[in-house]
Amino acid sequence: MAENARPRVLVTRRWPAAVEDKLSELYDAEFNSEDVPMTVEDFRAALVAFDAVLPTVTDRMGPEVFDGLVPRTKILGNYGVGFSHIDTAAASRLGIVVTNTPDVLSDCTADIAMTLLLMVARRAGEGERELRAGAWTGWRPTHLVGTKVTGKVLGIVGFGRIGQEMARRAHHGFGMTILVQNRSKVAQEVLDQVGAVQVDSVEALMEASDFVSLHCPGGAANRHLVNADRLARMKPGGFLINTARGEVVDEAALAAALTEGRIGGAGLDVFDGEPRVAPELMAAPNLVMLPHLGSATRETREAMGFRVLDNLAAFFAGEAPPDRVA
Ligand SMILES: NC(=O)C1=CN([C@@H]2O[C@H](COP(=O)(O)OP(=O)(O)OC[C@H]3O[C@@H](n4cnc5c(N)ncnc54)[C@H](O)[C@@H]3O)[C@@H](O)[C@H]2O)C=CC1
Ligand SMILES: O=C(O)C(=O)CO
Numbered sequence: 660m661a662e663n664a665r666p667r668v669l670v671t672r673r674w675p676a677a678v679e680d681k682l683s684e685l686y687d688a689e690f691n692s693e694d695v696p697m698t699v700e701d702f703r704a705a706l707v708a709f710d711a712v713l714p715t716v717t718d719r720m721g722p723e724v725f726d727g728l729v730p731r732t733k734i735l736g737n738y739g740v741g742f743s744h745i746d747t748a749a750a751s752r753l754g755i756v757v758t759n760t761p762d763v764l765s766d767c768t769a770d771i772a773m774t775l776l777l778m779v780a781r782r783a784g785e786g787e788r789e790l791r792a793g794a795w796t797g798w799r800p801t802h803l804v805g806t807k808v809t810g811k812v813l814g815i816v817g818f819g820r821i822g823q824e825m826a827r828r829a830h831h832g833f834g835m836t837i838l839v840q841n842r843s844k845v846a847q848e849v850l851d852q853v854g855a856v857q858v859d860s861v862e863a864l865m866e867a868s869d870f871v872s873l874h875c876p877g878g879a880a881n882r883h884l885v886n887a888d889r890l891a892r893m894k895p896g897g898f899l900i901n902t903a904r905g906e907v908v909d910e911a912a913l914a915a916a917l918t919e920g921r922i923g924g925a926g927l928d929v930f931d932g933e934p935r936v937a938p939e940l941m942a943a944p945n946l947v948m949l950p951h952l953g954s955a956t957r958e959t960r961e962a963m964g965f966r967v968l969d970n971l972a973a974f975f976a977g978e979a980p981p982d983r984v985a
Contacts, residue, residue: 666710666975667731671697671718674738675957678964685968686711699723706730706755711974713967715739716951725749734974736967737984739954740764740820743878743904747985757985758970762820763962768953769824772872772902775926776813776829778947779898780870781805806869806896806923814838814868816861816884817875817903818845825872826853840864842875861885865892870900877904877929887912896923902953905931914939917946928953 668686670679673694682688689709691697696717697705702724705712710731714720715738725746734756735745742759750757778784782805789795789803813829815822818841829835830853837855839845845857858864861884865871871893875881885899885908893899899922901908910931916922924945930936933951940946954963970980 666971667708668711668713668971669705669709670713671705672715672738674964675961677961678968681965681968686971703728706732710734711736711971713738714745716741716744718744720745720750722746722749725753725755728753730755734758734971734980736970736974736980738963738967741876741904742984743876745985751985756974756980756983758967758974758980758982759984760963760966761982763966764954764959765820765824767956767959768821768902769828771928771949771953771955772821772825772874772900772926773828773832775900775902775928775947775949776870776872776898777808779900779924779926779945780808784947806898808833808835808870810834810836811869812836812838812867814840814858814864814871815855816840816864816871816873817842818849818855818857819874821902822872822874823849823853825874826855830854835870838864838868861889862892865889865897866894868897869894870898872900873903873907875903875907877906882906883909885909885913887915890916890922893922895921898923899925900927901925902928905929905933910937910940914943917943920944 665687668682668688670690672691679690702720706728707730711734712732713736730753732755735750737759740759740761742757745757747757782803786803813835815826815837818839826837830837837853839855839857840861850857887909890912913925917925926947928949929951970982973980
């Protein structure tokens with residue numbers, strides 16, 4: 660970069676206007692005006708042309724994006740907390756720093772997990788569809804009878820920032836008993852805030868919970884963490900909620916469990932290979948699906964953008980970016 664030249668920054672999707680304005684003010688910023696996911700070739704070209712590239716969850720940055728490059732890019736400022744779409748080891752080998760946007764989206768993502776839990780338990784999607792179809796014949800004691808949420812057991816897989824927010828909502832708002840399964844031991848005082856008990860296996864959690872909500876990262880390590888065997892361990896009538904990543908659940912096994920009525924229902928905000936949704940899921944009963952809305956509030960989407968800006972500012976000032984993940 661020539662001395663005093665502003666860093667060249669590429670934003671891979673459209674961002675909230677306030678953040679784009681700030682980026683244009685501070686950097687030589689370029690936006691993907693068509694707002695469609697970039698290809699591998701687009702990324703390879705970007706990595707040799709820009710000082711910073713700001714990708715997001717729809718950008719698959721696998722090894723083929725980085726292979727054999729001599730990049731100009733020094734930082735990938737991911738817009739989002741999950742970064743399993745980026746081959747961080749390949750980026751690091753090329754000396755590229757990777758950052759994410761934690762915390763600012765935890766509330767809203769937990770809200771969507773709670774929304775899915777309530778919607779599927781109380782058959783809200785079915786009810787709305789029936790009413791809009793003009794098929795509602797009136798109140799009756801046996802109409803769209805769902806499952807009570809208050810006082811039930813919620814099992815949380817992945818007790819990090821979002822998992823803990825989910826537990827707060829469920830425990831303090833709905834009197835739920837919280838079980839936790841986490842990769843590492845959770846501090847007792849953190850469990851005590853929501854009266855939670857940590858169990859030592861996913862199996863134990865599935866067997867003891869009325870509702871299971873997934874809040875771990877995606878990626879190869881957690882692919883099909885919820886598989887046919889673990890689904891079979893759920894209580895008959897139990898519910899599965901996934902706002903983590905699509906690949907965490909074996910979707911074919913989930914669709915079978917729903918279709919055969921082995922579990923009560925499921926709520927999904929994320930899908931393996933999204934935006935494609937597996938036909939088996941489309942056909943499955945007792946399933947509420949949302950198009951990856953976890954962080955989709957005006958306030959949060961702006962905060963995510965400004966969090967990326969904080970990381971860029973620190974990086975280009977020669978300081979450690981606060982949210983460095985690789
Ligand atoms: N639906 C949506 O729009 C959104 C989805 N997400 C997803 O939520 C994930 C979690 O975000 P945060 O809570 O901020 O991350 P975090 O890093 O604070 O928490 C993740 C937790 O999962 C645990 N974990 C990892 N693998 C595990 C396993 N196999 N079994 C049990 N626990 C495991 C970790 O130890 C950690 O405590 C993100 O990685 C992303 O994939 C995040 C934001 C929005
Ligand atoms: O931040 C993430 O990981 C998302 O999935 C979108 O906010």
